[in-house]
Amino acid sequence: MLRIRQILALACLTAAEAVRQPVCLLLTLTCISVTALVPLLLMHAFGEEGKLARDAGFACHFLFGALVAGYAASSSLAREIRSGTASAVLSKPVDREVFFLAKFAGVAATVLAFSLCAGLATLLSERVAEKFSAGPRVYGYVTDWQTGTLLLAAPFAAAVLAGLINYRARRPFGSTAFGLLAVCLLLVLFVASFFNRAGQPAAFDPGVQWRIVPVSLLVTLALLVLAAIASSLATRLETGPILAVCLLVLALGLVSDYLIGRGAGDALWRNAAYRLLPNWQHFWVPDALTAGGTVPAAYLWRAGLYAVAYSAGILCLGVLSFRHAEMR
Amino acid sequence: MRENPCESETVLRITDLTKVFRDFWRRPKVRAVDGLNLTVQRGEIFGLLGPNGSGKSTTLKILLGLLHPSAGSVRVLGRSPRDVAVKRYIGYLPEESYLYRYLTPTETLRFYGRLFALPRRERAVRNEQLLEMAGLSEARSRPVGEFSKGMARRIGLAQALLNDPQLLILDEPTSGLDPIGCRQVKDLMRALTRRGKTILLSSHLLADVEDVCDRVAILYNGRIRAQGRVSELLEKREAVSLTLPSLPPDKMKRILALAREQLGRDPDVEHPSLSLEEFFLRVVEEAHRADSQQAGPGQSPAVAGFLREPGETASKPGEPAGRSP
Numbered sequence: 094m095l096r097i098r099q100i101l102a103l104a105c106l107t108a109a110e111a112v113r114q115p116v117c118l119l120l121t122l123t124c125i126s127v128t129a130l131v132p133l134l135l136m137h138a139f140g141e142e143g144k145l146a147r148d149a150g151f152a153c154h155f156l157f158g159a160l161v162a163g164y165a166a167s168s169s170l171a172r173e174i175r176s177g178t179a180s181a182v183l184s185k186p187v188d189r190e191v192f193f194l195a196k197f198a199g200v201a202a203t204v205l206a207f208s209l210c211a212g213l214a215t216l217l218s219e220r221v222a223e224k225f226s227a228g229p230r231v232y233g234y235v236t237d238w239q240t241g242t243l244l245l246a247a248p249f250a251a252a253v254l255a256g257l258i259n260y261r262a263r264r265p266f267g268s269t270a271f272g273l274l275a276v277c278l279l280l281v282l283f284v285a286s287f288f289n290r291a292g293q294p295a296a297f298d299p300g301v302q303w304r305i306v307p308v309s310l311l312v313t314l315a316l317l318v319l320a321a322i323a324s325s326l327a328t329r330l331e332t333g334p335i336l337a338v339c340l341l342v343l344a345l346g347l348v349s350d351y352l353i354g355r356g357a358g359d360a361l362w363r364n365a366a367y368r369l370l371p372n373w374q375h376f377w378v379p380d381a382l383t384a385g386g387t388v389p390a391a392y393l394w395r396a397g398l399y400a401v402a403y404s405a406g407i408l409c410l411g412v413l414s415f416r417h418a419e420m421r
Numbered sequence: 422m423r424e425n426p427c428e429s430e431t432v433l434r435i436t437d438l439t440k441v442f443r444d445f446w447r448r449p450k451v452r453a454v455d456g457l458n459l460t461v462q463r464g465e466i467f468g469l470l471g472p473n474g475s476g477k478s479t480t481l482k483i484l485l486g487l488l489h490p491s492a493g494s495v496r497v498l499g500r501s502p503r504d505v506a507v508k509r510y511i512g513y514l515p516e517e518s519y520l521y522r523y524l525t526p527t528e529t530l531r532f533y534g535r536l537f538a539l540p541r542r543e544r545a546v547r548n549e550q551l552l553e554m555a556g557l558s559e560a561r562s563r564p565v566g567e568f569s570k571g572m573a574r575r576i577g578l579a580q581a582l583l584n585d586p587q588l589l590i591l592d593e594p595t596s597g598l599d600p601i602g603c604r605q606v607k608d609l610m611r612a613l614t615r616r617g618k619t620i621l622l623s624s625h626l627l628a629d630v631e632d633v634c635d636r637v638a639i640l641y642n643g644r645i646r647a648q649g650r651v652s653e654l655l656e657k658r659e660a661v662s663l664t665l666p667s668l669p670p671d672k673m674k675r676i677l678a679l680a681r682e683q684l685g686r687d688p689d690v691e692h693p694s695l696s697l698e699e700f701f702l703r704v705v706e707e708a709h710r711a712d713s714q715q716a717g718p719g720q721s722p723a724v725a726g727f728l729r730e731p732g733e734t735a736s737k738p739g740e741p742a743g744r745s746p
Contacts, residue, residue, distance in 0.1 A: 095538045102535035106521065113523040177519035181580075184485045184513040185536045186505050263562050265523060420487035 099187055100195040107199020111165040112206065113267035120164070121207050121274065122248045124157035128214040129244040132222035132236070142222035142236075144383065147305055150215030151312055151379050154208065158316040161207045163339040165200045166323030167332040175331070180420040193415045197324040197408060204316045206271060212309035213278040216301045217244045220285065231291045237300075239292035240285040247277040307388040308379055314400040315376035319343065321404035322371070325411030328418055346373040371403055431499075432588050432619040433461035433484065438493035440479050440643075453479040455643035457493070461621060461636075464614055468630040468651075469623040471640035477623040478516055480640075481592055484621070485513055498588060509537065512586030514577050516593050516623075522566025526557050526576045529565060530583060537584045550725035551579035554609075570597035578606065582728060589613065589620045595629050600701045607633050612724045628698075631655070664693060 111117055132146040170193075173179040183192060221241035223234050254277075255270035282299060289295040319339055326335045345352075349370045353363045375396050381388050438457040444450045454476040461467045469477045482488040483495055486502035500507040520529060530551060534544035552558050555575035560568070565576060574597045581589060589610075595603040603626075610620050610633050624630050630637060631651060638648040647654060668676070680688040695703075 098538055099536055102532055106524070106532050109528075110521055110523050177515055177517055178521060180482070180485075180487050181513070181515055181519040182536070183487060184508060184511065184515075185533065185584075186508040187536055188505050265564065267523070417489075419489060420482065 095186075096188070096191050099191050100198060103182070103187070103192060103195030104198035104202060107165075107169045107196050108202040108206070109268055111169060111199065111203040112271040113265050114164075114168060115267060116164055116168075117161055117203065117207075118267045118270055120157050120161050121210055121271065122252065124153045124207075124211055125214045125248050125274065125278070126245065128153045128211065128218045129221075129241065129247070132218050133238075133241050133245070135222065140225070143219050143224055143302075146222035147215055147219040147302075147308075147382065148379050150211070150218045150305075151308060151377075154211035154215060154309065154312050155315065155377070158204060158207055158211065158312065159319055159339060159343055160336070162200065162204050162316050162320040163323045163336045164332070165203045166197075166320055166327045167330075167335040169196050169200055170324060170327035171331050171335060174328075174418070174420060177420075183420060189416050189418075190412050193324070193328070193412055194408065196327075197321060197411070200320045200324055201317055204320050205313065206275070208309065208313040208316060210271075210275050210278055212306065212313070213275070213282060214244065215309060216303075216305050217278070217281060217285070219305060220290075220299075220301045224290070226290050228289070230293055231289060235290045237285075237290045237292070239288055240281065243281045243284060244278075247281050248274060251277045302382075304382055304387045307390075307393050308382060310393065311376040311378060311388070311396055314397060315371075315373055318371050318376075318400050318404050318407075321407045321411070325407050325414065328411055328415040342371065343373065346371045347377070350374050375399060430463050431460055432463050432465075432497070433459065433467075433621065434494075434496040435459040435480070435484075436494045438480070438483065438495060439491050440476070440483060440488065441491040453643050454483070454490075457640075457643070457645060459638060459645070459648075461619060463619055464617050465636060466610055466614055466620045466622060466634045468634035468637035469621065469640065470625075470627065470630060470637055474642075475640040476643035477640055478592055479643075481513075481590055481621070481623060484590060485511065509584065510587040512581035512584060512589045514574075514581040514589075514591045514594055516596075520565045520573060520576060520580075523564050525562050525564060526552060526555075526579075527561045529576060530579060533580045533583050539584070547583055547725070547727055550727055551582060554725040555579045571599060571602060574598055575602065578609075582725065585727060587618060589618060591620065592623045593625065594622065595624065595626055600698050601705060603629060604698065604702060609724055609728075613728065616728075628696075 128150045131149040132142060135142050135145055170179070173182075173196075179192070183189065217240060221237045221244060223236040226232065226235045251270050251274040254273050255266050258264050258269050259266040282301070286297050286299045287294060290300070319342070322342060323335055323339050326338055330338070349367055349372055353367045353370075354372075378388055378392075435457055438454055438459075439452070440454040441449045442451045442453055453474075457476070457480060469480065471477050479488060483490050484497055484502055485508070486504075489503075495502055498507050498510055521532070524532065527548060530548040531544065534548065539547065552561055555578065557572065557575055557579075560572065565573060568576070574594075578591075578594065581591070591610075594606050598606065607629065610622070614620060622630065622634060634651050636648070636650050637654065638645050640646070665676075677688065677690070
C-alpha cells in the first residue's frame with residue numbers, strides 16, 4: 094500500500110513538474126496551432142482536404158508527442174539525477190524501482206494529457222477542412238471557418254486565461270494553461286456542435302468523424318512506448334542524447350519494414366534488429382480511414398498488447414539500469 | 422532477530438570504508454574515501470570536517486545508500502544503508518538544496534510527507550509548524566525556484582525534519598543562511614539532541630561546528646587525520662585563562678604583580694569581547710523591537726511544535742528553549 098501511495102505521489106509530482114515547464118507547454122501549443130492552421134491554409138487539394146487535415150493532425154501528434162515524451166522523460170529523470178533532486182527523494186524510504194516506475198507513470202500521464210489535446214485538435218481540424226455539403230441552407234464546398242477560428246483561438250485563450258489566473262490567484266502558469274487548453278478544446282467541440290459548417294445555428298451535432306479516435310489512440314500508444322524508451326535511456330544519458338536516440342528509434346522504427354523487415358529471415362542480425370526495434374507501422378494507420386474505413390477494435394487490442402509488452406520489456410531494462418546507478 | 426533502529430545505541434558504524442570512483446572503462450579515477458573508520462553514538466552531534474574534495478559528501482551519500490562502497494562496511498541504525506526501511510528514521514539535508522523548482526513550499530512538504538505515508542492530518546500539522554519554523558509562512562505560494570539560497574536552505578531543512586528523524590544528516594546546514602538563521606539551526610540541533618536524536622554534520626564553517634558538535638573528525642584526501650571530543654582537541658594544556666570581573670586599579674596591580682612574580686614575565690591581559698555573531702544578533706533584536714516590518718523570512722520559533730519535548734515552550738532564535746511551568 095505504501096508503495097502504491099509513493100508511486101502516486103511521485104507520478105503526480107512528475108506530471109505536475111513536466112506540464113509546468115515552459116518547453117512542454119510550448120510544444121503542445123505549437124502542435125495545436127499547426128493542426129488548427131492546416132485546414133485553413135490548404136488550397137487545391139482536389140477534394141482531399143479532410144484527409145490532409147487529419148493526416149497533418151496525426152503527424153503533428155506523433156512528432157510533437159515524441160518531443161514531449163523525450164523532454165518530459167529527460168527532465169524528470171536525467172536532470173533530476175544530475176541536479177540532485179533524485180538523491181533527495183531516494184534518501185527517503187523510496188525503492189529505486191518505485192522511483193523509476195513512478196517517473197515513467199508521470200511521463201506517461203503527461204503524454205496522455207498532450208494526446209488528449211492533440212486528438213481533440215485533429216478531430217476538430219478534420220471538421221474544419223473544406224468538404225462538399227448538400228443541405229437546404231448549404232450547398233457546395235464549404236470550409237467551417239467558424240470552428241476553425243475558434244480552434245485557432247483556443248491556445249491563445251488558454252494562455253491568456255492562465256496568465257490572468259496566475260496574476261490573480263498565483264496559480265502556476267504552465268499547468269493552468271495546459272489544463273485550460275484541454276477545457277477550451279472541449280468547449281470548441283461543444284459550441285461547434287450547435288452550428289452547421291456554414292456557421293448557421295443548427296440542431297446539436299458534433300459533426301466530427303469519431304473513427305479518428307482509434308487512430309489517435311494508436312498514436313498515443315506509440316508515444317507511450319517512446320516514453321518508456323526515453324525513461325530507460327534517462328537513467329544513463331542526458332537530455333540531448335536522449336532526444337537524439339528517441340528520434341533515431343522513431344525514424345528506424347518507421348522504416349524497419351522496408352529496411353530490414355523483408356529480408357529479416359536472411360541474417361541473424363537483421364532478424365534480431367527487426368524484433369528489437371519498435372515497429373511504429375503497427376501504430377501509424379491513418380490510411381485505414383481512407384474511403385470511409387475504420388480501425389477494427391481487435392486490431393486496437395492487439396496493438397495495445399504489443400505496446401504493453403514492448404514497454405514492459407524496456408522498463409525492466411530501465412529498472413536494472415537504475416538499480417545500480419550511483420547518485421553523485 | 423533484527424535490531425530496532427530506534428533503540429540502537431550505536432547509530433553509525435563505519436568500518437574500513439573505501440570508495441573509488443571509476444571512469445567509463447571501469448579504471449580507478451579518484452579514491453574519494455580511503456579506509457574510513459567512524460562510530461557515532463545516540464544523542465551525539467558529530468562533525469565531519471575537511472577541505473573540498475576530502476570525501477565528506479561522498480561518505481554521507483554512502484550512508485544514505487546513494488553511492489555504493491568499493492570496500493568496507495557501513496551500518497546505519499544497525500542496518501545496511503541499502504535497506505530502504507532504515508530511511509524512515511533518517512532526515513537528510515543535502516549540500517545544495519535539491520528541490521523541485523516549480524513546487525511551492527507547501528507542495529514540497531506535502532509531497533515528502535506522502536513519501537513517508539504520514540496521515541493527512543498529521544502531515545498538515547507538521548507542514549504548518551515547519552513552514553512557521555522556517556519563517557516561510559508568507560512565501561508558501563511562491564515556487565521554490567524563485568527562492569534565495571537562504572530560503573531554499575530553510576525549506577530543505579524543513580523537509581529533512583518532516584519525519585521527526587532519529588538520525589539527522591546535515592551537509593553544510595548553515596551555508597547561505599543569515600546569522601539569525603544559523604543561530605536558529607544551531608538551537609534546533611541542540612533541541613533535537615536533548616530529545617535523544619543524533620546529528621551528523623558536515624560543514625566548512627568551523628565556528629558553527631565548534632559551537633554545537635560534541636565530537637569531530639577531520640578528513641583529508643579521504644582519510645581521517647584527527648578525531649575526538651571538540652573540547653579535548655582544542656584545549657591548550659600549556660596555558661590557563663582566568664576571567665575576572667572589572668577590579669579597581671590597585672587590586673589589579675597587586676594581582677598582576679603576583680602573576681609576574683610567579684611567571685617571571687608579564688601575563689597577557691585583555692578584555693573579553695563578544696563574538697561578532699552575538700553582537701549581530703543583539704543589534705538585529707534591538708532593531709526588530711523598534712521596527713517589526715521586514716522583507717525576509719519572518720521571526721519564527723526555533724523549533725517546530727512536533728519536534729519539541731512535551732512541555733517545552735517555543736523560543737525565538739538565540740533564546741534557550743524553556744519548559745512551561
